[in-house]
Amino acid sequence: MITIKNLKKSFNGFQVLRGVNLVIPEGKTTFIMGQSGTGKSVLLKHLVGLLSPDEGEIWFENRDLTKLNEKEWQEVRKKIGYLFQEGALFDSMTVGENVAFPLIEHAKLPENEIERKVDELLSAVGLLEAKDKYPSELSGGMRKRAALARTLALHPQVILFDEPTTGLDPILQRSILDLIMEVKNRFNLTCVIISHDVPLALHYADQIAFLHEGVIAQIGSPEEIRNSNHPFVRKFLDSALIDGAKEVSHEG
Numbered sequence: 001m002i003t004i005k006n007l008k009k010s011f012n013g014f015q016v017l018r019g020v021n022l023v024i025p026e027g028k029t030t031f032i033m034g035q036s037g038t039g040k041s042v043l044l045k046h047l048v049g050l051l052s053p054d055e056g057e058i059w060f061e062n063r064d065l066t067k068l069n070e071k072e073w074q075e076v077r078k079k080i081g082y083l084f085q086e087g088a089l090f091d092s093m094t095v096g097e098n099v100a101f102p103l104i105e106h107a108k109l110p111e112n113e114i115e116r117k118v119d120e121l122l123s124a125v126g127l128l129e130a131k132d133k134y135p136s137e138l139s140g141g142m143r144k145r146a147a148l149a150r151t152l153a154l155h156p157q158v159i160l161f162d163e164p165t166t167g168l169d170p171i172l173q174r175s176i177l178d179l180i181m182e183v184k185n186r187f188n189l190t191c192v193i194i195s196h197d198v199p200l201a202l203h204y205a206d207q208i209a210f211l212h213e214g215v216i217a218q219i220g221s222p223e224e225i226r227n228s229n230h231p232f233v234r235k236f237l238d239s240a241l242i243d244g245a246k247e248v249s250h251e252g
């Protein structure tokens, strides 16, 4: 679905991405893991044109995205949704207005149709009662769910999630990921999720890619990753799974 080839990106002479190769399969969930500051967010931002690479290619629907102009990017961004690490709601708009925003901007629907869609999306993320609240009145978890509803508004084929669960309690982390999986299955979405959470990744991923020193150090199924012999991946996993704290059960 998306193929990243030899992607390189430097900032102020420091090379963050040193030739990233990654295939993101359609309809699957790919987790991207790695230490803080290794370039996970930088990598994702290339997939929506917020950054352009020094070198390399990103193939989506038979086009190299690195060659697009801004007008062409606007079309692609309807298909590839992006959930910012910070949630990034508009503070001066209510939850309902936030979710309506992309519909008004892009979808050109009649007003009552937009109203109906907003209610449907807010119900899906369990936030209908919070429709008229402002972001400052919401908890962190509610903000993340509101941002998810806004991203879903345009029916993207791919959604990139930058740490959708970081900073939330374990119950909310599970419920956000269950919600993501539910909409993924309903709309046959392709999901890319950046996360530091090893148990969640092992439970929810179809494939896990480790970014380390500017390249994908290892990519594999949760089973392959769990049995990894790669020194960095091993250290990352062992640090997360101390003693009894093994991955969450598959029974859900």
Ligand SMILES: Nc1ncnc2c1ncn2[C@@H]1O[C@H](COP(=O)(O)OP(=O)(O)OP(=O)(O)O)[C@@H](O)[C@H]1O
Binding pocket: 011, 012, 016, 034, 035, 036, 037, 038, 039, 040, 041, 042, 043
């Ligand atoms: N716009 C920018 N200008 C300059 N440097 C940047 C820019 N964006 C990111 N960087 C640098 O690139 C490196 C990777 O940043 P990035 O945000 O991708 O890390 P990350 O893997 O997402 O970390 P975290 O897990 O903490 O979110 C960092 O050293 C950061 O300072």
Ligand SMILES: [Mg+2]
Binding pocket: 040, 041, 042, 085, 162
């Ligand atoms: Mg980041």
